[in-house]
Amino acid sequence: EAAVTQSPRNKVAVTGGKVTLSCNQTNNHNNMYWYRQDTGHGLRLIHYSYGAGSTEKGDIPDGYKASRPSQENFSLILELATPSQTSVYFCASGEGGVYAEQFFGPGTRLTVL
């Protein structure tokens, strides 16, 4: 089974500060995703990647950047954090193909004060 890890697991940041959320997967999946989870909105896609060096905008990319330096690692960067970005963030990985299962990491709870 795919192993997806995230760090940190919890983060408190100040408004205007820079936040980097990291994700690592050990199953050699090509695709990786960043979602945020909010009550009433479900899982919303922020950025995704098809492989090392690629990043694509998801449905809610504003205020977020992504970086995929290697097959294993995918980072989400908040350059200027705002309280509206307080949420639980999930990273996921999956093989290519529309029928592929996504494997989720444990999540990062981010609070922006």
Add this chain to the structure above:
Amino acid sequence: GDSVTQTEGLVTLTEGLPVMLNCTYQTIYSNPFLFWYVQHLNESPRLLLKSFTDNKRTEHQGFHATLHKSSSSFHLQKSSAQLSDSALYYCALSATGGYKVVFGSGTRLLVSP
């Protein structure tokens, strides 16, 4: 764009009663792939079942769902709810071929004794 609608935010049931969680979708593509993910408390989402075949019942872990393209629906059912079924359930759609998955807003199922 593609969308998924889960009309119930919360479903409460007594143990032993049947479960039905509604899911409808919208897409212009004729061959959508539908998924149900389940997320237990303090865990990350994981795949419960998936389908792309019209009018074919798919089963896993006591749950079943049938994709009906005529009504754009993929409802999740179980004959008898168990306490351990209490969780957040997401219906999801993949249709564009770009490996993006659109999630619904989720339905929380609470099963009581």
